[in-house]
Amino acid sequence: MPPQSILRGQLLAAAVALGLSTSLSATAALADQEPCIGNSAAVTGPAAFSGQAIKMGAEIAIEEINAAGGVLGKKLRLIQYDDAGAPPRGVDNTRRIALADKCIAVLGGFHSTVALAQVDPVHEIGIPYMGVWAANTKAIENGRDPNFMFRVSAKDKWVARFLVDEALKVSKTGKVAFFYENTGWGNGALPDVKAALAAKGKELVAAETFNWNDQDMSPQVIRARDAGADVVIVWSLDREANQILRSMDKASWKPAIVGAWGISGNLGELAGPLANGVRVMQTYSFLTPQSEAGKKLLAAVEARTGIKDPKDIKAPSGIANSYDAVYVLADAIKIAGSFDWKKVQQALYQVSRDGLVAPYKPAFDKADPERQDAILPQYYLLTVWHDGKLIPLKGSPYDK
Amino acid sequence: MTTVVQYILSGLAIGGIYALVALGFHIMWSSAKAVNFAHGDTLMIGGLLAVYLLAAGLPLGLACLVAVAAGGLFGLVLERIAVRPFLSQQGSVGWMLTTIAVGIMVESFATIQTQGYARPLPSPGVVSSVHILGAGIYPQELVIPLVAVVAMLGLRALQRHTLVGRAMRAVAHNKNAAALMGINVNAVVAFSFALAGLLGAAAGVLVAPVVQASAAMGVLPGLKGFAVAIIGGITSAPGVVITGLVYGVMEKFVEGYISTAAREIIGFSLMILTLLVFPQGLFGKREVMKV
Incomplete structure (x- = not known):
């Protein structure tokens, strides 16, 4: 065989091997989620304060969870994306969180228009979505079964x-x-x-x-x-x-x-x-008598922001919702015993805990489409x- | 009756801002045949900087003056880095992109600084409203259209009675001829952009107590101001000021008697219709472009 065709043959073999290995790893990727939660929120734009609040609440919860051993023996991570309140970017971020980062769940943001746009990709992919702010009714009560959209926030x-x-x-x-x-x-x-x-x-x-x-x-x-x-x-x-x-x-x-x-x-x-x-x-205020969990969160927020007076904390509801949402997700992961999207989605219906904003007992109810929302109106403030x-x-x- | 007066007064206040912004576009276009599309952001620079300087301990008047001066500086710098490099080439439209790009950058930076929150600028003009024929309005809002008219008259006086003003007119008339007469065309163009920046920042300082200073405060006035400049005829200073005031009042009447949602639809439809009938704008002179 002349040297040229040897080279060609090797190249061909290498290409086939490369193709095989990528397709193999792609299937493997779908099966193996990473211990992370991806957040798509407005970190820039006119509602940038909301993204900051969500990020802070989620990070504090994750730090606490990791200090107590993490989930399923692994440390949980937050991966932050910016959608600037633009629906197309929210959709793009959702795909990234699910397919590139292989996170376990998507944490939502401030804008209802973004949440509404995320309904389709979330169900196409089949990754659990946890709303923490955007309150639009139809984003969560979207008529899908199984419904992958959950929320620890208010509902319009x-x-x-x-x-x-x-x-x-x-x-x-x-x-x-x-x-x-x-x-x-x-x-x-x-x-x-x-x-x-x-x-x-x-x-x-x-x-x-x-x-x-x-x-x-x-x-x-x-x-x-x-x-x-x-x-x-x-x-x-x-x-x-x-x-x-x-x-x-x-x-x-x-x-x-x-x-x-x-x-x-x-x-x-x-x-x-x-x-x-x-x-x-x-949904939450730091100015009411605080529970032990509330005092702990308040101290963590004050340490991060340098704020001395709880009255000066902006967007307390966003911080608290996001904090609770991460705990609810961590519970579901533990119940599922797996990072698998489908199993976590099922496990969310079994979560039962005393949250900061409200008791979640249970957090969600599979039999009632209205109960994809965890915070009931009697706990609004x-x-x-x-x-x-x-x-x-x-x-x-x-x-x- | 009261309602009609209310719409006219509120409309004049908004229209005054459009007029001031449009006047800035007129000044830039006249000398450079190019404009700063980030001109709306000079409003934001004026308004936000005044808020920050005040918070830093400067007295209100001084904070506003420095903020206005900063607007002028912004115009000057932007002309040098984002407009002039492109004007030497025939037919280049690079300045459109570069000025828009600078605008987006400045706005993003302001968003990071403010975290998206609007900030109040205190002013004696918004402490309490005054009532005219039963219609309520803040004194601050009454001042805005007056400033627009005074600025227009001042510009006219500048162009008629000062050397730099005459140079501006000469450059507007024919750049090459002006250069041959020994006028430093680049300096005149730079001066025009700085002047427009001063006006824009002044508009921002004036309107901030009413609308609050925020990163996005200049976006809509910038766009509407440009629209007004085009409808009014960008070559005519009185034309753009009158059109600005009328456009503001027209908006209020559409909001009042039709609906708020219809405002932009009707406003921009009228703009297109006007341009179809008067391609040079209502008060604009026909410009002969020699190629």
């Missing part, structure tokens, strides 16, 4: 009922207006709020929408005022809620305001005294803005 459907109850409690006339941002989160909440009101035999007197970065809400405020509303339910982020408050101020209109947790960041700083008395739904800080409503000057 329940938040809507919770806020409507509160709104009707503070309203004198029973006339409620709704202000919601023109996003997946805001638009998704509109039917939830309408349904929650309808269950009480009421209707919205005004439903007003706005876009991110809108600088003036006078038209919306004037319409809601002229419709006679005395309570406004707000589904917004801090920046836009500040514009709503200022436009109300300009229109000399002072309705009571109850908001979903988008306005739990720095509204008090932005709007100053105008924010006083604005009620906000939360009402807080209120007072002099720039978000404090528990109970015992505040507004608690009447």
Whole structure:
């Protein structure tokens, strides 16, 4: 055989061997997950604070779990990805976490639009997804069976009922207006709020929408005022809620305001005294009497951020949800006795623990599609803005 | 009646910002036949820097002045590194990409600094609202359109009565001829970008107490300001200012009487229609490009 064809033959053999070995390792890869949890959240962009909170909560939980021996004899890791609130990046990150990093589960982020986009790839691949913030109802109640989307956070459907109850409690006339941002989160909440009101035999007197970065809400405020509303339910982020408050101020209109947790960041700083008395739904606060686990988490958060006063901790709900979610996942891994996606998904229905935010007994219920959410509405918390800080409503000057 | 007055006043406040931004585009285009697409971000630089300088202990007035000056510096530097290298080549559009790129970088940096949170800038102009014919408005908001008009008049005076202003007009008219007359074209273009930067940062400082300073605060005004500059006729300073104010008021009426969601659809549809009828913009002069 001339030297040239020897070389060709060797090359061919090498190529075949290489092809075989890659295809072999690909099958092996699917079977062997790594002891990691991948998070896709907004670490940059306007909601960067949310990604930081989620990352901190998850990291603290993982440190504690590893200090106690890890899971199945291995140390758990967090792999952080940034989706900047963009759905395509969330989808890309999901695939990366599952197929490249081979993690056991995906931890969710802040944006409901991203969570909704992740439903498809999560089920295509069959990797468990654990939401920790984004509250859109349909992201988790997505009609799939088996459902790989779980959540340790609030659910808009329940938040809507919770806020409507509160709104009707503070309203004198029973006339409620709704202000919601023109996003997946805001638009998704509109039917939830309408349904929650309808269950009480009421209707919205005004439903007003706005876009991110809108600088003036006078038209919306004037319409809601002229419709006679005395309570406004707000589904917004801090920046836009500040514009709503200022436009109300300009229109000399002072309705009571109850908001979903988008306005739990720095509204008090932005709007100053105008924010006083604005009620906000939360899942967790560091200002209530803390459990042992709560004290431990608080100490860890203070050590990481250098914050001295718990009132200054931003996004406590995000931190606590993420912390609990990682513990729930670790429990499921231990019950499954494996890092296998399918086994962990099944095991999640058997998790039962006393969490920081709520008791999860059980965390999820396979028989009830509504119970892919671990935090039940009776554990939601009402807080209120007072002099720039978000404090528990109970015992505040507004608690009447 | 009160509602109509409210929409006009609120619209003028927003429109004043569009007008100031558009005026910056006008200044840059006139001298360089190129603009800084990161111009919206000069608003953010002005607003956020004022917040940070204030937090660092500077008095409010000084913090605002330094922030405005920083905007001018940003315009100057950006012209040198992202615009001038491309203008020497005929028909090069590299400056579009480079200015957008710088804008994205600056915005990302601001996002990291602020963690995405908006920051308040205190001002005596937003302590309490005043009422005009029953419509409520902050004094700060009333000042914005006035500043836009004053800036436009000031620009006109500058162009008529000062040497550098006349040089700007000469360069706008014909770059090569101006150069042959001994005008330092590069310096004039750099001056224009710095002036536009000053105006942009001033707009940011003015609007920050009302809308809060945030990394993304300049994005929408930047885009709308450019749209306004095109509709108004980018070659006419009074044209872009009037169009800016009218556009702001028009937006409020669409929000008030149709819906908030329809605002951009109607606004940008009108823009396309206007351009179809007046390709040079409402007040723009026809430009002859010699190739």
